[in-house]
Amino acid sequence: MTAIRVCSLAELSPSSARKVVVDGKPVAVVMDSAGAVHALGDTCTHGEISLSEGFVEDDALECWAHGSKFDLATGKPRNFPAYEPVPVYTVSVEGDDVLVDVDQTISA
Ligand code: FES
Incomplete structure (x- = not known):
């Protein structure tokens, strides 16, 4: 599968996460405090x-239930x-589009 547009960059803000579903898989699209985008x-x-x-x-990214913190890079x-x-997926930004490829795992 190729990368799929999941949201616009404008829909994300620093230090926040947004849930999307790509190819049936729930994905957290995260903008870190420095403005970089990750997909876990x-x-x-x-x-x-x-x-x-x-x-x-x-x-x-910290789980609200019991406080485990997952590294956005790994x-x-x-x-x-x-x-x-958790798996980390390939994410790219093209213009205002955020794209995620759930078949390309960076780690895990
Ligand atoms: S359910 Fe996430 S740390 Fe327990």
Whole structure:
């Protein structure tokens, strides 16, 4: 599959996350505090919690349920209780369009 447009850049704001579904997979599209865009699997690996409903802190996405923080670059949790990573997908920005390819995992 090729990259799919998931939202416009204008729909994102720094330190926030937005849930989209790409090819049936829930994805958290995250803009970090520096304005860079990331795409991670939206489901926490500790429970069935949507990570995009959590908090973006600098370069991590924190699950609101029990506080595991997932690295936006690697998808790895930095603290328990989650210990397995979420996938990190290839994301690109073309003009005002944010595109995600869920077949291209950067890590995990
Ligand atoms: S469900 Fe996310 S840390 Fe527990």
